[in-house]
Amino acid sequence: MKNSVIILALLFAVLSFGQNDVKRLTHFNLENKIAIQGYDPVAYFMKKSAIKGKKELNVSYQGIIYLFSSPENKDAFNKNPASFEPQFGGWCAYAMGNSGEKVAIDPDTFKIIDGKLYLFYNAYFNNTLKSWNKDELNLKKKAEANWKKFIN
Incomplete structure (x- = not known):
């Protein structure tokens, strides 16, 4: 019984997460799942400037891809992605x-x-x-x- 409850809880969590991803992909401003037209979200905060990200420096967060202009910005995003969206x-x-x-x-x-x-x-x-x-x-x-x- 205990295992059944755990399995159901995990299944619900996975299904809920998947639905959230679909909703985000449906309602966010994206081009090929990429946010902000490929601009680095961290650069707005750190450099006070809009800087184009590089395809090789990318992170997928809840179904959305973000590009970064530097490994440091990518690392900063990975530490707290929601704060940079x-x-x-x-x-x-x-x-x-x-x-x-x-x-x-x-x-x-x-x-x-x-x-x-x-x-x-x-x-x-x-x-x-x-x-x-x-x-x-x-x-x-x-x-x-x-x-x-x-x-x-």
């Missing part, structure tokens, strides 16, 4: 807060807020980071609520 699945934070939509981003347009990475659309004379900065607190709350609708 972009908010709202890597979609434009402004659009998520303003309309609850998944809108593409420009990896060079970003902001670190309370130790979290926020990415923004910036094309065709529309830099949404500027709009975000005008009403950040309100847009951040709305974006968090809207993102929960996708991942819950």
Whole structure:
């Protein structure tokens, strides 16, 4: 009986993890399972800059592949991957807060807020980071609520 309970618990854990991976792959902003258009998520924090990662320096975290510009950044990510992931699945934070939509981003347009990475659309004379900065607190709350609708 005890072994049966353990086996069922393990099976449930594996199935739940698999479902979480599928949900992330469905709702995150990815190109061939690669996040942030191949930019190094750690560089945003350590270098305060958007730096393209290298294919040979990659990590798969819960089904999503991240690329890194240096072995040190890869190591930092491996120690605490969730702290380096972009908010709202890597979609434009402004659009998520303003309309609850998944809108593409420009990896060079970003902001670190309370130790979290926020990415923004910036094309065709529309830099949404500027709009975000005008009403950040309100847009951040709305974006968090809207993102929960996708991942819950």
